[in-house]
Amino acid sequence: MSIRRLAVVGSPIAHSLSPALHAAAYRALGLDWVYERHEVREHELRGFVDGLDGSWRGISATMPLKDELARLADECDRIVALTGAANTLLLADDGRRIVRNTDVAGVERALRDAGLERAEHAVIAGAGATARSVLVALDGLGLRSVTVAVREPARAGGLRDLAEELMLELDAVRLDQLAYVVEGADVVAWTLPNGVELTDDLPESARREAVALDVTYHPWPGPLAAQWLEAGGRVASGRDMLLHQAVRQVRFFVSGQTEHPLDREAEVETAMAAALA
Numbered sequence: 001m002s003i004r005r006l007a008v009v010g011s012p013i014a015h016s017l018s019p020a021l022h023a024a025a026y027r028a029l030g031l032d033w034v035y036e037r038h039e040v041r042e043h044e045l046r047g048f049v050d051g052l053d054g055s056w057r058g059i060s061a062t063m064p065l066k067d068e069l070a071r072l073a074d075e076c077d078r079i080v081a082l083t084g085a086a087n088t089l090l091l092a093d094d095g096r097r098i099v100r101n102t103d104v105a106g107v108e109r110a111l112r113d114a115g116l117e118r119a120e121h122a123v124i125a126g127a128g129a130t131a132r133s134v135l136v137a138l139d140g141l142g143l144r145s146v147t148v149a150v151r152e153p154a155r156a157g158g159l160r161d162l163a164e165e166l167m168l169e170l171d172a173v174r175l176d177q178l179a180y181v182v183e184g185a186d187v188v189a190w191t192l193p194n195g196v197e198l199t200d201d202l203p204e205s206a207r208r209e210a211v212a213l214d215v216t217y218h219p220w221p222g223p224l225a226a227q228w229l230e231a232g233g234r235v236a237s238g239r240d241m242l243l244h245q246a247v248r249q250v251r252f253f254v255s256g257q258t259e260h261p262l263d264r265e266a267e268v269e270t271a272m273a274a275a276l277a
Contacts, residue, residue: 005055006253007036009048010062014039015194015218017276018060018246024275025250028268033057042068049089049097058090058253060246063193066101066129073099082136082162085129088249090256100258103130106245107137107213107236111187114236116211118142119186123210125149125178125198125224126191127156130215134189135162145169147185149178182206189213190224198223207231217242243269243276 008018014037022035040048045068049059061069066085070076073086074096080086086099111119119141124131127150135146146168148156153172163170173181179200182188188210190198207228216222217238221229228235247269248258255262262268 002032003055004031004033004057005036006033006057006059007038008060008062009038009040009045010065011039011041013037013062016062017218017242018062020275021243021246021272022060022250024271025246025268028264028271029250029254029262031254040065045069046072052091056091058088060249061087061089063129070099070101073097075099077101079104079136082165083129083132084158085132087245088252090252092256098256100248100252101133102245102248102252102258103133103241104137104140105248105258106241106243107134108140109244110236110240111137111141111211111213113240114211114213114234116141116187116234116236119211120144121146121185122187122189123147123149123178123182123185124159124189124191125175126189127159127172128191130191131159131189132162134191134213134215135159135166135168138187139166139168143168146171147181148172149175149181151175176200179203182210185210187211187213188224189215190222191215194218196223198227202227204231207233209233211236213241214238215241239276243273246272 008016026033070086075098079101088100090098156172183206211234212224212228213236214222214225215238225235252258
């Protein structure tokens with residue numbers, strides 16, 4: 001196959017580990033593909049995509065571009081329609097722009113790796129695109145209710161609409177009330193961007209009983225994971241989520257689908273995990 005170009009885009013982007021992950025995958029597959037990183041802000045994304053020539057196979061998108069990428073698509077699937085967010089764009093040979101959200105599958109796999117098989121109640125810190133992906137992943141694990149902790153509860157409107165569509169109960173509280181709402185949760189998820197601190201110690205009982213999902217991957221551990229690890233609790237890491245969603249991106253770029261494993265996928269995933277270590 002000829003050389004194809006790919007990249008991860010976002011702002012900031014210098015911290016992204018996606019180039020190392022994808023480079024390892026394409027080496028393992030014997031593909032002479034190039035995967036770059038580009039600093040792209042939200043208002044620049046459309047122009048960036050419009051400027052890609054026929055050598056490009058697709059892009060991965062990180063924050064804050066996931067909502068805008070979904071809007072640029074000619075074709076999406078149910079997960080993108082539900083979340084309103086896409087992190088993967090495939091430039092098809094016929095010119096179509098096809099998007100997928102692999103974060104949902106990455107979250108679910110990371111939670112299962114941490115020993116979670118079912119979750120009826122969750123607490124999610126944050127209400128952005130990643131939080132919506134977490135909510136859809138948890139819905140697949142039997143979720144019935146969710147409490148959202150945000151700086152301003154009025155900002156949880158998008159997540160509230162999604163919960164209503166999924167027929168889930170949702171309450172919204174201020175972020176500084178997080179310590180008062182985590183007890184009794186099966187999962188506590190941290191989806192806030194780097195730099196947001198968790199200043200309060202969360203209850204010991206919650207840290208021992210609930211699974212923590214901290215989507216932070218650099219630096220690690222993130223604010224939530226640090227407290228759970230200190231208490232010996234179960235943690236689904238942002239690095240695991242990153243790995244598992246990236247495997248599905250590789251599937252999409254190589255074969256045009258995300259659901260069925262590639263030939264030699266175990267070898268590919270091993271190479272990607274080694275690049276992440």
